[in-house]
Amino acid sequence: xxxxxxxxxxxxxxxxxxxxxxxxxxxxxxxxxxxxxxxxxxxxxxxxxxxxxxxxxxxxxxxxxxxxxxxxxxxxxxxxxxxxxxxxxxxxxxxxxxxxxxxxxxxxxxxxxxxxxxxxxxxxxxxxxxxxxxxxxxxxxxxxxxxxxxxxxxxxxxxxxxxxxxxxxxxxxxxxxxxxxxxxxxxxxxxxxxxxxxxxxxxxxxxxxx
Amino acid sequence: xxxxxxxxxxxxxxxxxxxxxxxxxxxxxxxxxxxxxxxxxxxxxxxxxxxxxxxxxxxxxxxxxxxxxxxxxxxxxxxxxxxxxxxxxxxxxxxxxxxxxxxxxxxxxxxxxxxxxxxxxxxxxxxxxxxxxxxxxxxxxxxxxxxxxxxxxxxxxxxxxxxxxxxxxxxxxxxxxxxxxxxxxxxxxxxxxxxxxxxxxxxxxxxxxx
Numbered sequence: 001x002x003x004x005x006x007x008x009x010x011x012x013x014x015x016x017x018x019x020x021x022x023x024x025x026x027x028x029x030x031x032x033x034x035x036x037x038x039x040x041x042x043x044x045x046x047x048x049x050x051x052x053x054x055x056x057x058x059x060x061x062x063x064x065x066x067x068x069x070x071x072x073x074x075x076x077x078x079x080x081x082x083x084x085x086x087x088x089x090x091x092x093x094x095x096x097x098x099x100x101x102x103x104x105x106x107x108x109x110x111x112x113x114x115x116x117x118x119x120x121x122x123x124x125x126x127x128x129x130x131x132x133x134x135x136x137x138x139x140x141x142x143x144x145x146x147x148x149x150x151x152x153x154x155x156x157x158x159x160x161x162x163x164x165x166x167x168x169x170x171x172x173x174x175x176x177x178x179x180x181x182x183x184x185x186x187x188x189x190x191x192x193x194x195x196x197x198x199x200x201x202x203x204x205x206x207x208x209x210x
Numbered sequence: 211x212x213x214x215x216x217x218x219x220x221x222x223x224x225x226x227x228x229x230x231x232x233x234x235x236x237x238x239x240x241x242x243x244x245x246x247x248x249x250x251x252x253x254x255x256x257x258x259x260x261x262x263x264x265x266x267x268x269x270x271x272x273x274x275x276x277x278x279x280x281x282x283x284x285x286x287x288x289x290x291x292x293x294x295x296x297x298x299x300x301x302x303x304x305x306x307x308x309x310x311x312x313x314x315x316x317x318x319x320x321x322x323x324x325x326x327x328x329x330x331x332x333x334x335x336x337x338x339x340x341x342x343x344x345x346x347x348x349x350x351x352x353x354x355x356x357x358x359x360x361x362x363x364x365x366x367x368x369x370x371x372x373x374x375x376x377x378x379x380x381x382x383x384x385x386x387x388x389x390x391x392x393x394x395x396x397x398x399x400x401x402x403x404x405x406x407x408x409x410x411x412x413x414x415x416x417x418x419x420x
Contacts, residue, residue: 004368020367145364
């Protein structure tokens with residue numbers, strides 16, 4: 001399939017959304033948990049979680065605040081400043097996916113999707129008990145993306161909760177052992193299988209590929 | 211492992227980098243190809259590629275322009291406005307990984323890593339011939355991230371080249387068939403295996419999870 005800009009624009013609307021949502025490659029499947037005094041708790045699945053930097057430890061994600069579930073997450077983070085990111089694993093993938101339905105604001109996705117709110121060490125926002133990788137973050141920056149009126153929301157990692165056996169000796173999280181899922185497009189979930197590990201690439205150690 | 215902000219700050223420097231780079235979950239492994247009149251061609255591996263939106267079709271990625279390979283990509287995109295994103299598959303994962311070495315500016319990573327420059331329909335920037343999913347983009351927006359002095363670079367999708375059998379009837383790219391790899395942290399590569407597909411989540415169709 002070869003498509004130029006004009007042909008992409010003429011694709012069937014739903015076909016185009018699925019193609020463009022999947023063409024950026026494997027995305028992380030994560031649940032973002034928030035809470036607000038006025039609206040209660042909220043949980044939504046996101047696939048735009050991105051590593052922003054290690055020092056300070058920052059994670060970002062894209063928000064389209066014109067959708068209901070996104071709007072609640074957006075409002076809660078701006079209002080209360082704290083949120084959680086929780087990896088989706090295969091035992092909770094279906095329940096996690098359904099948090100994307102447009103429930104009323106006063107309904108907790110934890111309740112209707114049968115996921116368990118967990119509060120650790122007085123952190124304000126709810127973690128997902130069933131997740132194996134839980135991150136607590138403090139809101140750091142909201143950046144407007146003019147190209148399509150969305151926002152990049154950035155948080156600083158404040159807390160990390162992971163079972164020790166999921167972390168390699170060098171600090172790398174073993175995503176296969178974590179059973180962390182990847183998502184393609186809007187609704188296809190993939191398991192990960194580790195296939196290779198390469199050393200830090202120094203020019204003087206370059207293998208002979210020719 | 212339970213870590214708070216102070217404990218994260220005190221971790222061994224390399225351990226912390228590996229942990230924080232992997233904790234955001236599965237990332238896409240993609241090669242970004244650029245070209246400039248003054249510097250020639252450049253190819254670099256990136257794992258921060260993110261879907262920004264479908265209409266217009268936008269993809270973004272994070273650049274830390276203080277590293278050599280990043281600097282060339284950054285300069286070339288701002289100078290020439292066009293770039294390519296190419297999925298990494300298992301047959302080119304090692305060669306792709308080595309594009310991250312800090313080669314001199316006048317050296318082409320295509321040459322030293324034995325990957326093939328491909329020019330399609332007069333698109334200015336080089337595609338990677340060995341990749342199964344090739345995207346041509348036009349620079350759209352550069353956004354400063356104040357939290358750590360990095361940039362979010364956004365491009366609009368102008369061209370798509372994929373074999374037909376890699377796309378499902380509904381438009382979704384089958385990332386397992388594409389053999390598109392995911393990367394965890396800095397150097398661990400994973401294959402994907404599709405495990406589930408769930409319908410668009412409408413409140414009225416919510417399964418009974420209780």
